[in-house]
Amino acid sequence: MSARTGILGTGMDRSDGRLKVTGAARFSAEHPVPRAAHAVIVQSAIAKGRIASIDARAAEAMRGVLLVMTHKNAPDLPAPRPPAQDGQPPGPKLSLLQDDEVFYNGQPIAVVVADTLEHAQDAARRVKVRYAPQKALLDYKLARLEGRKPASRPERPADTSRGNVPGAMARAAVKVDALYTTPIENHNPMEPHATIAAWEGDTLTLYDSTQNVSGVRKTVAARLGIAPENVRVICPYVGGGFGCKGNTWSHVVLAAMAAREAGCPVKLALERTQMYGPVGARPMTEQHLGLGAAADGKLAAVTHDTISHTSFLDDFTEPCGAATRILYASDSLRTTQRLATMNLGVPTYMRAPGEASGSFALESALDELAYALGMDPVRLRLRNYAERDPEKDLPWSSKSLRECYRVGAERFGWARRSPAPGSMRAGRALVGWGMATATYPANRQPARASATILADGTAVVRSGSHELGTGTYTVMTQIAAEALGLPVDRVRFELGDTAMPQAPVSGGSMTVASVGPAVHAAARTARDALVAMAVADPASPLHRADDVTVENGWLLRRGAPDTREPVAAVIARHGGEAVHADSQAAPGDERKQYSMHSFGAVFVEVHVDPDLGTIRVPRVVGAYGVGRLMNAKTGHSQLMGGIVWGLGMALTEKTEMDWRTGRAVNANLADYHVPVNADVGAIDITVVDEHDPHINALGAKGIGEIGITGVAAAVANAVYHATGKRFRDLPITPDKMI
Structure with a gap:
């Protein structure tokens, strides 16, 4: 201060x-743009194939319809893919009505523009499409058999290795070998994706719900073949993004194309059901963890092999092994990443991409190792505390994880924990206490x-x-x-x-x-x-x-x-x-001299109904070292929001797919279950004092994503402590409990 x-x-x-x-x-769809028409996207109803014919005559003849744009009449666009944006990899390939090929169910195949939203929606239902379907790959088990190594990025290589993993694993006194899986999850921000596109001569103004106005300008300009200075993107407020609004998706460019073709501004807001597929999701993962330790708990070897699903349209990699590479000291470690390509929409970043899914597997495996050793889970983590970044062999710019363990354990009352599974009760309910480590890189x-x-x-x-x-x-x-x-x-x-x-x-x-x-x-x-x-x-x-x-x-x-x-x-x-x-x-050369991460510890109590299998979380305690906190109130809200999402990841969230057709069947907020107030108990958050003189002039690290990391594992570990049953497949729902 x-x-x-x-x-x-x-x-x-x-x-x-x-x-x-x-x-x-004013959010993106609310800006008052004169003469704005409304656009609705028509989506494919097959997962793979071609459009044999598309008949828009009935739709075009309806009252108020200004344009029906399909691959038959859409303007030809430049072929080159947009360049990398601000140091980030290129965004996903877009579906811009340039051909008749279909890569996934829900892909945009037409845009209807009309004077009112109701007229556009009605006309969109009248567009008749006949397909030439092809056999789609929608079986994850088959797709993973052909798993391929993704392209590496310098900061996140696909595979890493240090030490002699086979030898160290063979000498280990205690071992854990387990498979953990996470499902497809959807972002579901309160504000769906929305864009208003307005042309004035050769100049385009976009009111777009985005996490990257500069990235939208560059991508749209590149796809339309115009100069970036001729595109202005305005977004004063975003009603939630969580990663799905970090890329420029097809609907943004389609809105600009439709506005130019219709000769008037066009407003295109995705319906809730259209948020499942065309604008990304967290990919499903299969993570194989191997841990080998000496009898005193010192890690001898760690292996973390991940397969995550991606799309035939474009690739996306969920780097689940990122946290594993840096979190604990082990001389021998191997991580690998492979992709299972399927006929689904392109996955994308979702709050703490890689770290959220990866920490569930890693921190669950650590808990399993603690039980196998007969060692307290906090003590095991302290036994393997990394004083330096074990991957880069660099000192930390700052690290307060020891203090986070201490503060979190004290505030939670961890010392009162009875270690035997099933040994704690509150009335009829089985009580479980679990914990996990949280971490996220300090990016800039x-x-x-x-x-x-x-x-x-x-x-x-x-x-x-x-x-x-x-x-x-x-x-x-x-x-x-x-x-x-x-x-x-x-x-x-x-x-x-x-x-x-x-x-x-x-x-x-x-x-x-x-x-x-x-x-x-x-x-x-x-x-x-x-x-x-x-x-x-x-x-x-x-x-x-x-x-x-x-x-x-x-x-x-x-x-x-x-x-x-x-x-x-x-x-x-x-x-x-x-x-x-x-x-x-x-940033300067400081990243060559220091490794920069935020760290934390999260402790969870669960109550399990032994007959119904329902799980309640009456309290969570989190302690975090995140550099200098700029605002205690908004910082607390960010960390609390991440924890709540972690509870959803652990207990409720899953995009249920019809694997015959490749379309989500719970594409709404009634059936896609996110935590509500009644699901969330007391959340106690402490930000420990931490001075980081190297990260930036303010000493500030990011806090938006670390809150979700570790939570799902802490819940799963608490459920094991309550019941003696180990759940390695998220979410942990009552049917699995029973």
Whole structure:
């Protein structure tokens, strides 16, 4: 916390909170664009094949219909795939009506545009499609037999190995060999994907629900064959993304194509059922864990072999072994990654991709090893504590995991745990206590920002970042106010527009760590320019003064606070011209010197009904080391949200597929079960004090994703402690219990 103002770190209320609760915050489909028509996507009804014929005549003749766009009349687009965006791999291949081929059930095959949504929906049902179906690969067991090695990225190779794994495993006194599986899961943000596309000559404006306005601009420009500067993307609010809005999906480009062909702005909002397939999901995984340890619990060898499903349309890799490579000290380790290609939509990033699924398998296997050794699960993890990154052989930029174990265990009361499975009860209910380690990399990318101090002494700070509900508006306001020396109510932060300085995708828990330093630098530069104006001004009481700063809207001399004047007075004497500064911040060589991760420990209590098999979670305790927390209130909400999602991952969430057709059968919020208030008990969160001088100028790490990691394993471990039954297949539902 700042000793000067106390702005950073405090639990400030959301600066955009009133707009959201009063309905004044405009989401992508709500922007008032004159003459906007409505578009509806027609989806394929087969998983593989070709469109033999498509008859749009009945739809085109209906009242209000302006356009039915199919592969027969869609404009030809440039073939090259869009380049990598901001250091990220290219987005998925898109279905843009360029041919008659079908890769999965639910693929966009036509777009209907009409004057009202109801007319467009009615007409979409009248489009007649005849298919030439082909045999689809929808059997995961068959697909995995042909598993292929995915393309490696430098930061995440497909396979890794160190030491002598076979030899170390053979010498191990105690071993665990187990298979863990996770299902397809869907993001289901409150706001479905939505885009409004409006052309003015050769210039395109998109109001798009996205986690990456700059990425959307680059991708859309590349697919349409126009200059990026001719595309503006606006997104002031996102009603949840969780990774699915990090890529540019087909509907965004289709909306732009339809608007140009129809000659009017077009609004295209996906229906809830259309969120299953065309815009990604967490892929199903099969993870084979092998652990070998000495009798004292020291890990001798670790193997983690993953197969995750991907699509024939394009590849996506779920890097489940990423956490395994760095979390525990073991001289011998092997991880592998393979892909099972199926006729499904392209999977994508979902909160803590790889780490969420991978930590379930790894932390469950650690718990199994603890029971095999007769050792406390926390003690086992401390026995294998990694003082350095075992994969890169680098020191940590900061690591507070020991403290997280200590604080979490104390707050939970772990010492009172009776270790024998089935030995704890609350009335009729079987009580189980489980725990797991949480971790996520501390990511960062280059970002830009601008700061302008206005004539009235207020400031406007801008960066083309995103507000996903995580508190970006609020935290950036705090960072800017701290650096400017202004009260927070005198600072306005603006985001979500490609007309603003460029920021990276809001994914990978890196928005604050990336954009925050840029905002801080721009604000400090503007403040320093203002101070220089006052010191050089003979009319200022601070003329030629040294050690001048800005506090609470006043320029003053340190040590002589009565020698001061308001910010607005300095600007007024200089013609009222605003003081402006642009800045950028980017990571340097520190990643070559340090390994950067956040860590935590999560403890869970479950109550299991022995007759019905229902599982309740009355309490969760989490302790996290995440660098310097910018806002105690929004930070707590982020970590709590991750834990709640982890409960859903453990107990309820699964996309149920009809494997005959390749279509999700629970593609709605009635049948796709996410945790609600009644499912969530007390959640106790502690953020331990942690100083990281290497991650960035603010010492801030991301917190959006670490909260989900480890939770599913902690729940599964608690269920084993309660029942003596080990569940290695998520979710753990009552039918499996019985």
